[in-house]
Amino acid sequence: MMNIFLFVLCLVINNDIHIVHGIQNTLQEDLELERQLQLINKPHIKSIRTKFGDIIDCIDINKQPAFDHPLLKNHKLQRKPNFKTSSVKNSWARLIFGLEKHQYCPTGTVPIQTITKDDLIRDKLLNSHTSTQSTPGDHFAEVSLVPGLGPYYGVSGSLSIYNPKVEKDQSSASVLWVRNEDANRIVLGWHVNPSLYGDDATHIYSRWTRDNYEKTGCFNMQCPGFVQTNKRIYLGTRVDITSIYGGRTIETNVSITQDPITKNWWLNIENTNIGYFPIALFSNMASAQQGGWGGKTHAPPGAPSPPMGSGYFPDKSFIHACYFRDVSFKNGSTQNYGPEEYHVNTETDKPSCFGVKYYGNQGRQLGYSLQFGGPGGNYFFFQLNYVRSFFYPSLFHVSNFPKAINYHMKVI
Ligand SMILES: *[C@@H]1O[C@H](CO)[C@@H](O)[C@H](O)[C@H]1NC(C)=O
Ligand SMILES: *[C@@H]1O[C@H](CO)[C@@H](O)[C@H](O)[C@H]1NC(C)=O
Numbered sequence: 001m002m003n004i005f006l007f008v009l010c011l012v013i014n015n016d017i018h019i020v021h022g023i024q025n026t027l028q029e030d031l032e033l034e035r036q037l038q039l040i041n042k043p044h045i046k047s048i049r050t051k052f053g054d055i056i057d058c059i060d061i062n063k064q065p066a067f068d069h070p071l072l073k074n075h076k077l078q079r080k081p082n083f084k085t086s087s088v089k090n091s092w093a094r095l096i097f098g099l100e101k102h103q104y105c106p107t108g109t110v111p112i113q114t115i116t117k118d119d120l121i122r123d124k125l126l127n128s129h130t131s132t133q134s135t136p137g138d139h140f141a142e143v144s145l146v147p148g149l150g151p152y153y154g155v156s157g158s159l160s161i162y163n164p165k166v167e168k169d170q171s172s173a174s175v176l177w178v179r180n181e182d183a184n185r186i187v188l189g190w191h192v193n194p195s196l197y198g199d200d201a202t203h204i205y206s207r208w209t210r211d212n213y214e215k216t217g218c219f220n221m222q223c224p225g226f227v228q229t230n231k232r233i234y235l236g237t238r239v240d241i242t243s244i245y246g247g248r249t250i251e252t253n254v255s256i257t258q259d260p261i262t263k264n265w266w267l268n269i270e271n272t273n274i275g276y277f278p279i280a281l282f283s284n285m286a287s288a289q290q291g292g293w294g295g296k297t298h299a300p301p302g303a304p305s306p307p308m309g310s311g312y313f314p315d316k317s318f319i320h321a322c323y324f325r326d327v328s329f330k331n332g333s334t335q336n337y338g339p340e341e342y343h344v345n346t347e348t349d350k351p352s353c354f355g356v357k358y359y360g361n362q363g364r365q366l367g368y369s370l371q372f373g374g375p376g377g378n379y380f381f382f383q384l385n386y387v388r389s390f391f392y393p394s395l396f397h398v399s400n401f402p403k404a405i406n407y408h409m410k411v412i
Contacts, residue, residue, distance in 0.1 A: 033120050040065055040115050040224075048103050048111070052201075052238050055114040058105035061229065064112060069224035071280045078276065079229055082261045083333075086253075086271045096161075096240045096250060097204055098233035110228040110275075112221055113236050119222065122195055136301045141308060141348035141356035141372040142294025145329055149343055151287035152178060154330035156255030156268070159189060159293075160323050162310045163202045163242040166192040170306040171298045173205075174322055174372075178256050178265070178288035183212045186277055186285075188254050188267050190239060192306075193219075202239040204252075206267055210282045226267075228275040235274070245310050246319055258287070260333040292344075293324040294356055294372045305353055309373020314357040316371065321355075326367035338368035346370075353377060 042065060044057035061079075066072055105111045145152060155176050164172045175189030187207045194200050196219055208225055209217030217225070220235040228234060243249045255268040263279040263286060279285055295308040309322025318325070328336035329343075338361055346358045354374035362369045 033117050036120060037115060037117060039068060040221075042112075045109050046106060047114075048099065048105075050099070050103070050238075054238070056099065056103075056105075056111045056234065057114055058109035059112050061108055061110050064110060064228055065221060065224045066227045066278070067224070069281065072224070072278055075227075075278055075280060077227065078259070078262055078264055081257070081259045081264075081266045081273055081276070083257060083259065083266075085268060085273060088271050096252075097237045099231075105231040107231070110231060111234040112228060113234060115222065118198065122198070137299045137303070137305070138296065139305055139308075139348070139350045139354060139376075140294060140296045141350075141354040141374070142292050142296075143324075143327075143339075143344050143346050143356060143358045143370045143372070144290055144292030144294075145339060146343055146345060147289045150289050150331065152289070152291045152329050152331055153260070153287055153333065154178070154255060154257035154336075155291035155293070155327070156253070156257070156329075156336065157293055157324040157327035158251045158253050160249055160251045160310075160318075161190050161202060161239055161242050162245075162322055163200075163239075164192055164307040164309070164311050166194060166200060166306040167303075168194050169300050170303070171195070172306045172308055172376075173296045174294075174309055175296065176254055176256060176291070176293045176324070176327075178285075178291045180282075180285050180287070180289050184210050184282045184285045185212070185217075186256055186265055186267075188256055188269075190252075197236070197238075199238075202242050204233070204235065204237050204239060204269060206235050208277055208281065216281075225281055226275055226277055227264075230272055230274040233269055233272055233274045243310065243319075245312060249319055251325075256291075257330065258285075291329055293327055293370060295322065295354065297354070297376055299377070304377025305350070307374065307376045308354050309371075311373065311375050313355040313374045314371035316357070316359065318366070318369075318371070321371040322373045323369060323371045325362070325369040327370065328368065348372075 042059045042063055044059055046058040048056040050056060062077060099111055155178060157176060159174060166172050171191055171193040173189060173191035175187045177187040179185040190202050191205050192200060192202055197203060205220055207219050241250055252270050257266050259266060264276040266276040267274050297305045297308050299305045312321045314321040328338050330336055341360050344358055346356050348354045348356050353376050356372040358370045
C-alpha cells in the first residue's frame with residue numbers, strides 16, 4: 001500500500017503542467033543545421049572508429065571548435081594547469097572509457113567526437129525543454145557547500161558509476177558541479193541520456209552555461225566552449241563497464257578546479273586533466289559561490305521520473321546506493337578540505353523518490369563520503385520487479401511493462 005502511495009505521489013507532482021514540445025524541421029532549418037555542422041566539425045588529421053562505432057576526429061589542438069566562440073577570439077591556449085594534480089593513473093580507466101591505447105590521437109591533436117545532424121536536432125529538442133530547478137519533471141538529491149563559507153575554487157571526489165534504466169526522453173545524471181549567481185554553472189560526471197546519444201549506455205559528460213541554460217551552454221562539445229587538451233579521454237565517451245548493485249563497484253576520480261593564474265576551470269577525470277572552460281566564457285566565474293555533489297533526473301511532464309544513481313536509496317552500504325567518496329573542496333589556492341557537516345546542506349526536492357545522506361569523514365579508506373539516489377517514479381515497479389525477477393528473470397526491466405499500466409496505476 002505504502003509503495004503505491006509513494007509512486008502516485010511522484011506522478012502527481014510531475015503532472016502539474018502539460019506542455020507540448022514539438023520542433024518542426026523545415027527546409028530552411030535543415031540548411032541552417034548543415035551550415036552549423038560545417039562550422040562545428042573541423043578538418044581532421046586522423047579519424048578513429050571506437051569499438052562502439054562512434055567516430056572520433058583528431059583535430060589540431062589550436063583549431064578546435066572552442067576557438068570559434070566569439071568570446072574566445074584572442075584566447076591563448078593553455079596546455080597544462082598551474083596546479084599540482086595526482087599522478088596516480090588507474091589502469092581500469094583505459095578499459096572503461098576514452099580511446100584505447102593504440103588509438104590515442106597524435107601529439108598536437110585532440111580527440112573530438114564528430115557531431116551529426118541527428119545530434120544537433122536532438123540537442124535542439126533537449127534545450128527546448130531544458131532543466132532549471134523549477135521545471136516539472138526535473139528532480140535532484142544533492143550535498144552542496146554552504147554559500148556563506150565560500151568562495152570556492154574547486155570540488156573533487158571519487159564517484160561510483162552505474163547504468164540506471166532510463167526510458168527515451170528521460171535522463172539520469174550523477175555529478176559534481178560549481179556555480180555562481182545561479183546563472184554560471186559547470187557540471188561534470190556521468191549520465192544516461194538516450195535523447196542525447198541515441199543509446200542507453202552510461203557516458204562521461206560535462207555541461208556549462210552562463211545564463212542558466214537560457215541561451216548559452218550545452219552538453220559536451222555540442223557547442224563551442226570547452227577546450228580539449230588530452231589525447232585520450234574526451235567528453236561524451238561511453239563507459240564500458242558499470243557497477244552492479246551488491247556486486248562489483250566501478251568508480252572514477254572527478255574534479256573541477258580553477259587555475260589560480262589563468263582562472264580557467266579545468267576538468268579532471270581519473271587523475272587526467274582533459275581540458276578546461278576558459279574564464280572568458282562566463283559572466284562571472286572568478287570564483288564559485290557554491291559547489292556540490294549529487295544526482296539529477298529529467299522526465300517529460302506527466303511521465304514518471306527515472307531512477308537516480310544505482311536506483312536505490314542511501315543505506316550507508318557503499319555497494320548499494322551510488323556514492324561520492326573522498327570528496328573535497330578548495331577555498332584557497334592550495335589546500336583541499338573535506339567538508340565537515342556544518343559546511344554542507346543536503347537536500348532533495350522529492351524525498352519519496354530520491355534520498356541523499358552526508359556521512360562526513362568515514363576514515364582512511366572512504367574519506368568524506370555521501371550517498372544519493374533512488375528508484376524515482378518507478379518505485380512500485382522496482383519493488384514488483386524485484387519480487388518477479390525471482391520467478392521471471394526476463395521481466396526484470398521496467399521497460400517491459402507497457403506504458404498503459406503506468407497510467408492505469410495512477411488512476412488507482
Ligand atoms: C583520486 O585522486 C586523489 C587525489 O586527487 C588520489 O589521492 C587518489 O589516489 C585518486 N584515486 C584513484 C582511485 O585514482
Ligand atoms: C577553508 O576552509 C577550512 C575548513 O573549513 C578553514 O579552516 C579555512 O580557514 C578556510 N580558508 C579560507 C581562506 O576561507
